[in-house]
Ligand SMILES: NC(=O)C1=CN([C@@H]2O[C@H](COP(=O)(O)OP(=O)(O)OC[C@H]3O[C@@H](n4cnc5c(N)ncnc54)[C@H](OP(=O)(O)O)[C@@H]3O)[C@@H](O)[C@H]2O)C=CC1
């Protein structure tokens with residue numbers, strides 16, 4: 001298969017600023033620097049065009065080194081890829097956020113990222129309900145708007161925002177967030193947030209779609225995957241894709257990287273989708289951090 005065909009495998013979704021975002025990509029949390037070249041090369045060879053990282057993951061430099069090599073080889077062009085990074089909890093505030101993206105760009109060896117996200121609504125050291133938290137969040141967004149206008153990021157968005165945080169942001173922003181990246185899988189089907197984002201033209205991007213493997217032993221998941229002749233991981237990813245939710249599974253294992261990409265050749269029936277929507281512990285199984293309680 002040609003690289004072009006490979007790059008076209010992943011379908012895309014249109015963001016509210018007109019940018020096309022791939023529905024599928026590689027999550028880089030806990031991808032070790034020494035594995036990065038193998039992981040990115042395997043991913044790109046198998047149709048991944050989106051790479052998700054964050055300053056907090058401490059692997060932007062490793063990603064930048066690999067991308068530099070790949071671009072030099074001419075195998076893939078910068079504009080073929082969609083790179084996301086995030087400003088961390090300690091990078092809130094106007095000046096901090098500006099510095100944070102410039103630092104990330106230097107490490108990634110890029111002139112721009114495709115998507116820049118506020119990683120977490122809470123500011124380090126502040127309680128979620130603290131008024132100063134909301135003031136600083138607003139300043140952070142002002143910086144994001146400036147960075148967007150300067151074309152240092154092609155789209156701006158948020159992560160771990162609840163409806164309350166989004167309402168606050170929508171009430172004062174000049175540029176709307178394009179994306180909200182949150183934990184989302186059948187065991188934490190955040191339906192209200194999903195509907196809110198849809199209504200407000202914000203694309204939902206799921207993290208921990210595979211529940212980090214923690215719910216693979218669930219019977220409903222097992223049965224549905226078996227009946228489709230797919231793996232549990234593929235079923236979980238497909239469930240989100242069918243809701244037009246972007247998925248970014250992480251794997252450092254070449255076989256699993258390939259397995260996770262093979263989710264565009266089957267469909268989950270409406271009946272099975274409904275079953276999956278209701279699976280588990282009343283949609284309360286959170287694998288990662290909880291933005292409703294922790295700052
Ligand atoms: N905005 C935020 O706050 C957050 C963002 N994220 C982003 O989302 C991405 C994905 O979420 P993440 O937390 O990594 O969790 P995932 O649900 O993607 O699970 C990753 C884990 O599942 C394993 N795995 C991957 N593929 C398979 C497979 N086919 N079968 C069995 N096991 C598999 C991986 O191990 P192995 O590598 O050995 O294959 C790894 O241990 C992150 O990498 C990050 O980019 C994640 C959390 C929070």
Ligand SMILES: O=C1CO[C@H](CO)[C@@H](O)[C@@H]1O
Nearest residue numbers: 029054056119287288289
């Ligand atoms: O994005 C991230 C991946 O998940 C972790 C929590 O489990 C977060 O701490 C981190 O920032």
